[in-house]
Amino acid sequence: MNLLSIVRQYVLGLLPYPDLPRRMRVRRESRRLIRLLWLQPRIRRAVRGRRREEAALLARTALDTCLIGLYCVHDGGAVTHLAGANYRTLKRIVTSLAVPGLISAQAVDAAVASLGDVGSDLKVGNVARTLADEHGLTVARSLYGNYYAPLSHFFEHANAFTLLRHVQADDSISGKPWYPWTRRSPARLGDACAGLLAANIAKESGMSPEPFLGYGLAHLGRLRTPLVTMGVSAATRNLPWRRMPGLVRDILAFRAYTHRRGLANTPARREKHVRTEMARLLEILSPGLAEGMAPVMDELTALITADMNDRAGEQDPPSASPDAEPPAIGPEEPT
Numbered sequence: 001m002n003l004l005s006i007v008r009q010y011v012l013g014l015l016p017y018p019d020l021p022r023r024m025r026v027r028r029e030s031r032r033l034i035r036l037l038w039l040q041p042r043i044r045r046a047v048r049g050r051r052r053e054e055a056a057l058l059a060r061t062a063l064d065t066c067l068i069g070l071y072c073v074h075d076g077g078a079v080t081h082l083a084g085a086n087y088r089t090l091k092r093i094v095t096s097l098a099v100p101g102l103i104s105a106q107a108v109d110a111a112v113a114s115l116g117d118v119g120s121d122l123k124v125g126n127v128a129r130t131l132a133d134e135h136g137l138t139v140a141r142s143l144y145g146n147y148y149a150p151l152s153h154f155f156e157h158a159n160a161f162t163l164l165r166h167v168q169a170d171d172s173i174s175g176k177p178w179y180p181w182t183r184r185s186p187a188r189l190g191d192a193c194a195g196l197l198a199a200n201i202a203k204e205s206g207m208s209p210e211p212f213l214g215y216g217l218a219h220l221g222r223l224r225t226p227l228v229t230m231g232v233s234a235a236t237r238n239l240p241w242r243r244m245p246g247l248v249r250d251i252l253a254f255r256a257y258t259h260r261r262g263l264a265n266t267p268a269r270r271e272k273h274v275r276t277e278m279a280r281l282l283e284i285l286s287p288g289l290a291e292g293m294a295p296v297m298d299e300l301t302a303l304i305t306a307d308m309n310d311r312a313g314e315q316d317p318p319s320a321s322p323d324a325e326p327p328a329i330g331p332e333e334p335t
Contacts, residue, residue, distance in 0.1 A: 016184070017222055019215075023191065026215045030198035035065045036190070043190040052179045052186075053155060059186035060151040064124060066193035067140055067148070071127045073200050074135045084119015091118055124148060139196065139220075147189060150226040154180050180226045180233075192219040231286075247284060254281065258304055263312040270312075271305045278304075 027037055039062045046055035072078045091112045098105040112118065128144035131137040153161040165177035195216020199209035254277050262270050278297055 036194045040190050044187045047187045055186035056155045059189040062190040062193045063148050066197045069197045085122035087116050087118045146225045180230045188219040188223050192216045270308050274304050275301045
């Protein structure tokens with residue numbers, strides 16, 4: 001994914017996406033998605049009403065439903081696994097029925113065991129890994145890592161992440177938590193889940209998955225992860241608006257280097273220049289973060305440099321001296 005595609009997805013995430021006719025058609029043709037079809041309009045109502053906590057929690061539930069649904073569609077042991085997990089949950093619930101001197105815990109356990117075999121707990125992370133590793137649905141791992149885990153940490157569970165949402169930029173405490181996501185993202189996640197699950201069910205049923213898949217991917221392409229949202233929010237808070245035009249020029253110049261001007265350098269010079277400029281841009285966006293992000297920066301530098309090396313070999317640019325300094329980042333000279 002190049003810089004322009006990242007910017008495009010970011011901008012699309014901010015804009016409305018009117019798709020009522022298409023959504024009505026998808027809902028009409030996917031009536032088997034009982035749970036998701038029930039959740040979908042409720043997420044949208046919460047988004048329209050600016051009930052952000054409710055919208056995020058409902059979107060997480062929709063994603064949970066989507067991943068478990070994909071598991072049932074593609075894995076032959078999923079239904080047995082779900083049944084065993086349900087019996088284990090039932091056992092925990094009915095344990096309260098045990099009353100000393102009246103009903104023993106052993107009797108309650110025996111009653112649950114008579115219903116079916118008590119299995120292991122169902123963990124959504126394991127489900128996503130199974131779908132990706134054993135069935136080739138890598139989108140399941142992406143959805144879990146980019147959305148399910150962050151939504152769980154920021155909204156569902158009481159932990160340091162949820163408590164930090166009440167701490168403002170000036171370290172003051174607020175009764176209203178800040179929102180680490182965009183307003184429309186919960187609705188788009190719910191719509192994407194409905195489309196992806198309907199497409200997989202249609203394919204397994206011998207129907208064409210394309211109408212559902214196109215609908216799901218259209219919304220998935222407009223999603224912004226909570227992590228990206230937090231990063232952009234932190235950067236805009238730390239960066240004065242008067243410095244924004246200069247930052248945009250630097251980013252465009254960096255893209256020009258990676259796509260054109262840097263192709264004339266040696267691989268070693270490309271890697272050095274990319275690493276230096278990425279660290280400088282990150283320091284502008286979030287002072288002090290570059291050092292802690294060193295392992296991530298190393299991987300990104302390697303990826304960008306490898307892509308530049310491939311394109312330089314295809315275009316066969318003129319060789320540069322190993323000692324030549326890379327072109328300076330900045331606006332192009334006027335012709």
